[in-house]
Amino acid sequence: MKPKFFRKVLDNEMVVLFEKRNVPVVSVAIAARCGGMNEEKHEKGISYFIEHMLYKGTKKRTAKKIAEEIELHGGDLNGFTDYLITAYWCKLPSQHLKIGLDVLTDMLKNSLFDEKELEKERKVIFEEIKMRKDSPRTYVTDQIHSFLYKGDFAIPIIGTYESMNSITREKMLKRFNDVYAPNNLILAVVGDADFAELVKFAEKNFGGKGKRTQNPKVFIRNQIKTENRKGIDQVNLVFAYHVPVSGDKRSHAAYLLNLLMTGGMSSRLFSEIREKRNLAYAVKGDSEITKDFAYNMIYIGTTKDKFKEVEKIILAEFKKVSEKMTQKELDLIKEQAIGNYQISMEDSQTQLANLLIYEIDGDAKKFYEFEKDISSVKLEEVKELAKIKDYSLFVLVPE
Numbered sequence: 001m002k003p004k005f006f007r008k009v010l011d012n013e014m015v016v017l018f019e020k021r022n023v024p025v026v027s028v029a030i031a032a033r034c035g036g037m038n039e040e041k042h043e044k045g046i047s048y049f050i051e052h053m054l055y056k057g058t059k060k061r062t063a064k065k066i067a068e069e070i071e072l073h074g075g076d077l078n079g080f081t082d083y084l085i086t087a088y089w090c091k092l093p094s095q096h097l098k099i100g101l102d103v104l105t106d107m108l109k110n111s112l113f114d115e116k117e118l119e120k121e122r123k124v125i126f127e128e129i130k131m132r133k134d135s136p137r138t139y140v141t142d143q144i145h146s147f148l149y150k151g152d153f154a155i156p157i158i159g160t161y162e163s164m165n166s167i168t169r170e171k172m173l174k175r176f177n178d179v180y181a182p183n184n185l186i187l188a189v190v191g192d193a194d195f196a197e198l199v200k201f202a203e204k205n206f207g208g209k210g211k212r213t214q215n216p217k218v219f220i221r222n223q224i225k226t227e228n229r230k231g232i233d234q235v236n237l238v239f240a241y242h243v244p245v246s247g248d249k250r251s252h253a254a255y256l257l258n259l260l261m262t263g264g265m266s267s268r269l270f271s272e273i274r275e276k277r278n279l280a281y282a283v284k285g286d287s288e289i290t291k292d293f294a295y296n297m298i299y300i301g302t303t304k305d306k307f308k309e310v311e312k313i314i315l316a317e318f319k320k321v322s323e324k325m326t327q328k329e330l331d332l333i334k335e336q337a338i339g340n341y342q343i344s345m346e347d348s349q350t351q352l353a354n355l356l357i358y359e360i361d362g363d364a365k366k367f368y369e370f371e372k373d374i375s376s377v378k379l380e381e382v383k384e385l386a387k388i389k390d391y392s393l394f395v396l397v398p399e
Contacts, residue, residue, distance in 0.1 A: 003345070006195040007364055012209045013183035016202050017355050017364050019190045026191030027348040028100045029089035030108055031356050033186070034179040034213045036157035037083040037292065044152070045159020046167050046175050048081040049125065053172065054088060055079070056117040058110040061103070063117075069103050076349075077103075081157055084215065084290060085360045091349050094192035105205050108180060115169055125164055132158065136229070136236040137282075140396050141299060144238040147223040147392035148295055153216070181210025188356050188364075190348040218293045222392045228399040235307045235398065239314050240297040241391040243289065246361050251289050252373045253381035258287045258296040259340075260325075260333045260382070261317065268317050269298065277313070279306050291361050307395055321386035330379050337374050 004020035035047050055077075056063045070077040075092025088107060090100045132138045146154040155163075187202050220242055243254035261269050262285025270283045282301040288294065302310050345351050358367040 003368065005365065005368060007359075008195075008199055010182070010199070010203060010206075012207065013212070014202055014206050015186045015359060016195075016199050017186060017188040017359060018193065018195045018198055019351060019355065020193070020195070021191050021348060023348075024094050024192060025091065025348055026094040026097050026100070026189060026193055027089065027091040027352040028097065028104060029087050029186075029188045029352050029356060030104045031085050031087035031186045031188065031360075032180055033085065033184045033360060035081055035083045035085050036155075037153060037215055037218075038179075038213055039152065039155075039159075041152045041155060042163060042166060043171065043175070044155045044163040045125070045157070046163075046172060047086050047179075048158055049121070049164065049167055050172060050176055051079045051081045051086050051088070052121045052125065053113055053118060054107045054111045056121065057112050057114060058106045059112065060110065061106060066103060066107065069099055073099060075100065080353075083153075083157065084292070085356060087353075087356055089349070089352060097189075097191075097193055101201055108185075109205070111176075113169055113173060113176075118169055118172070122164060122167075125158065126161065129158055129161065129164070132156075136232050136234070136396050137299065137301070140236045140238045140394050141297070144240045144297060144392060144394050147225065147394055148220060148240055148242065149293070150219040150221050153218055153293075178211065179213055181208065182206040183209045184213055186356060186359055188352055188359070190352045190355070215292050220293075222390045224393040226395045226397055228397050230399045232396070232398045234301050235304055236396040237300045237302060237307050237310060238297060238394045239300075239311070239391060240295050240393075241388055243287075243294045243296050243385060245294045246289050246291045249373075249376075250381055250385065251294060253377045253385055254294065254296060255287050255289060256330070256333050256337060256374065256377055257321070257382050257385050258285050259337055260321065260329070261285060261296075262298055263333070263336060263340075268321070269300075269314065272313055272317055273300060273302075273310060279303070279310055279313075304398055307397070311393065315388065318386045318388045322383050325379065325383050325386070327379050330377070330382060334374050334377065338371050341370050341374075 006018045008016045070090045073096045075090050077090045079088040092100050142156050244250040273279050274283050280300045280302045284299045286297045355364045358364045
């Protein structure tokens with residue numbers, strides 16, 4: 001059955017998204033069209049810092065009260081910052097939808113950005129930067145982004161010690177006021193609610209208009225690097241390559257290629273590297289495909305004396321796909337992709353994120369065309385993308 005989906009652009013250009021579900025649960029988010037991509041080097045991490053600060057208290061709620069109003073009604077509350085979006089969400093019983101809307105709106109409109117809380121939270125983020133570096137797998141997946149892109153966009157979303165240390169309350173407030181104008185906001189709801197009431201709520205609570213955020217041009221590159229580290233026992237390897245952006249119909253072929261290579265225990269690389277050769281425990285993959293940038297990534301944890309062999313196997317498997325992939329194999333991967341898509345829609349919180357990401361990329365309605373888009377991919381498109389000419393590789397090796 002086709003989901004009941006509604007989308008409305010208000011007069012002030014704020015967007016309201018809604019997928020109707022007849023279950024007593026609702027997921028709600030308010031998101032801004034701004035993230036790590038919209039930051040210069042000197043302010044890297046400011047979007048992430050703002051996200052943290054919006055949970056630290058408003059004119060009428062303390063940080064504890066914000067959490068209590070959601071959690072004591074059986075709900076969850078959180079947020080996330082990505083390259084193109086910063087989002088604040090909650091999931092709770094649908095009978096408490098108004099509470100969720102009120103809390104999120106209060107955070108967006110009345111946050112204090114208290115100086116003492118800001119300094120405390122800065123220290124928390126410094127600890128998170130350390131944590132991400134100390135975790136080998138997280139570190140290599142963070143670093144590969146800087147191997148694929150030039151300039152400010154190459155710096156991690158969380159920022160650096162230097163950039164995070166330079167962000168003052170004044171800088172934060174200026175960025176917040178510039179970005180969090182209604183025409184840069186999206187209200188998204190998945191669950192048991194009424195669309196007309198959601199539109200009415202948005203119109204009442206979010207008036208006015210500001211400057212629309214613009215995404216800078218992305219400049220790509222490729223880099224190969226090996227880094228030694230004391231205190232680890234396993235090699236952490238990340239292999240990544242650029243693919244067509246989401247406005248290009250070949251992006252669906254790129255998605256299928258990633259699934260073919262790393263999509264679970266039946267994937268080509270899992271079978272070849274782990275099952276046949278016992279060279280790794282973890283063989284994982286990911287696709288980051290947007291209208292502004294796109295790449296596929298492979299992560300493998302292996303031994304010090306085998307990582308060069310693993311790199312050769314990866315390249316050999318891509319070559320096999322480019323020369324010998326069959327229509328039968330493509331049909332099976334399409335079925336897997338469509339099945340994964342259908343399962344992802346089960347949880348309202350996951351579906352909320354799906355719709356937000358598609359809206360940031362152009363129009364949330366495109367999410368519901370996924371099956372058609374995947375079905376239209378041709379065998380030659382996947383085989384052509386498998387002809388890997390340039391790639392980035394980062395290998396963290398025990399010293």
